[in-house]
Amino acid sequence: MIERRTVFKAALAAGAATMAAACTSTSEDGGAQTGGGATTEAPPVAVITAEPAANAKNVPVLQPVTVKVAQGTLTEVKLTNADGKAVEGKLSDDKTTWTSSESLGYDKTYTYTASATGTDGKPVTLTGSFATLKPASTVRVTLNPTDDVTVGVAMPVSVKFTSAVKNKAAVERALKIETSTEVEGSWGWLSDQQVDWRPKEYWPAGTTVKVEAKLYGVDLGGGAYPRADVTTEFKIGRNQVVKIHTPDHRMNVYRNGSLFKSYPCSNGKDADVNLNTPNGTYIIMTKEPSAIFDNARYGYTNVNKKWACRFSNHGEFIHENQDNAANIGRANTSHGCVNLLEADAKNYFDSALIGDPVEITGSRLGPVVTSDVMDWLVSWSAWQAKSAL
Structure with missing residues (x-):
């Protein structure tokens, strides 16, 4: 009798172990197995993110679009406008970040699609769309002197807007003067629609002047934005x-x-x-x-x-x-x-x-400063005070 009870207990224990083994186990590749032998794959480790995020609104047109992957490398990134035209961009050397390299359009919808392979060898994808800001109005900007002209040594550089500018400091920061000879000068606002640059003294004869007004996407105030960047290159003539x-x-x-x-x-x-x-x-x-x-x-x-x-x-x-x-x-x-x-x-x-x-x-009549060309009618310090910076 004693021997028979011992055999029964051993059999019972063996049966319990068999039942436990049938309920759950771990596969060789780390996936979890359920009853019946099914395996659940571990999720991919790579994660793709984008900025702007999907469904973002009023995105600034100068904000670069970036797509990044963590724990993996990007295999393909596409950013297209509503017409399906691709936006230019560049992939980083380590293939973890893609950055757009051209400005976006006002009031446009863009779609991105990205693929990557994780460090675990598993593929991941990301898609999304966003919309850029819609200006209340767009403003035409002109530059004078125009390209390829030769002008006198007192010629100012003049930037004019078809409507009033409120954010004058932002505009000045977007303006750049490059000269072949070092020249001291300053921007000065003659009105809400005109900012000029003049040298402290007359230009040196023969100077080449390049001007960049990278104003596209700059908030002029009140929801107004410039239509485009403008540039010019001209030369100063004899004195x-x-x-x-x-x-x-x-x-x-x-x-x-x-x-x-x-x-x-x-x-x-x-x-x-x-x-x-x-x-x-x-x-x-x-x-x-x-x-x-x-x-x-x-x-x-x-x-x-x-x-x-x-x-x-x-x-x-x-x-x-x-x-x-x-x-x-x-x-x-x-x-x-x-x-x-x-x-x-x-x-x-x-x-x-x-x-x-x-x-x-020698005249009894003083300078008339009501003209839109009065750059040399004020002192240098008074001119500098006309800058918004």
Whole structure:
């Protein structure tokens, strides 16, 4: 009897062990087995993430899109716009990060698809879409001087906007000046729609100037954004400066600091300060072989004069006035312009560049600073104070 009970207990224990083994066990590759022999695979170790995240809204167009993988390497990344066009990007050397290399469009939807292989050899994928910001308005930006021109030594760089700018500091930070010769200068806001850069002193002759206004995607304020970046490259010409001391009735032209030409002239009427040629440093703004002058207040309209070089938006020109020949070189009788004899006006016209400085002294009328070209009418410290930075 004793022996039979011992055999029964051993059999019972063996049966229990067999039941336990049938309920759960571990496979050779580490996967869990359930009753019936089924195996559950361990999840892949690689994890792909993207920035912006899926379904993000109002994404800045300058924000690079990045796709990263942890515990693996990327095998393919595609970023496409709504038309299916691929966005350029670059994979890092270790193949763990992909970064877009071009700006995104305003108010667009983009989709990314990424694949990777984990350190465990298992593949993973990620897909998602996001939408970029929608501007309340887009603004046209222009740069002057334009490409490939040669200008005078007082020419400012001018950036103009078709609507007012509120975030002026952000705009200035997006502007870059590169010169072939080191030049000290500063940006200054002349209005909410115009910022200029001028050198502290006149440009060195022969300087090459490159300007980049990388403004696309910059918030101008109020939901306004520039339509595009703008750039220009131009050259500074020879150093030529016009100097007029109004009581002398002479217009002297200097090249590289030396007297180059001297012309008799008649300036604004001395007797009427409102008609004086105003003091200050101006620039040649336009050159017109033939110009029409109108001023009904002073009794003349549709008057045609030749070889006209505008130097102020207040209304001043250097031009031919053969009708005033009797006073040229003798008396100031114009309405603010600088009158020259026809041959002299043509000779000067042919020598002038847009951006040449015109320095007026001796007048009772002070500088007129209401023009959008008044960069040299304030001191250097006052100009620097016009910067938003």
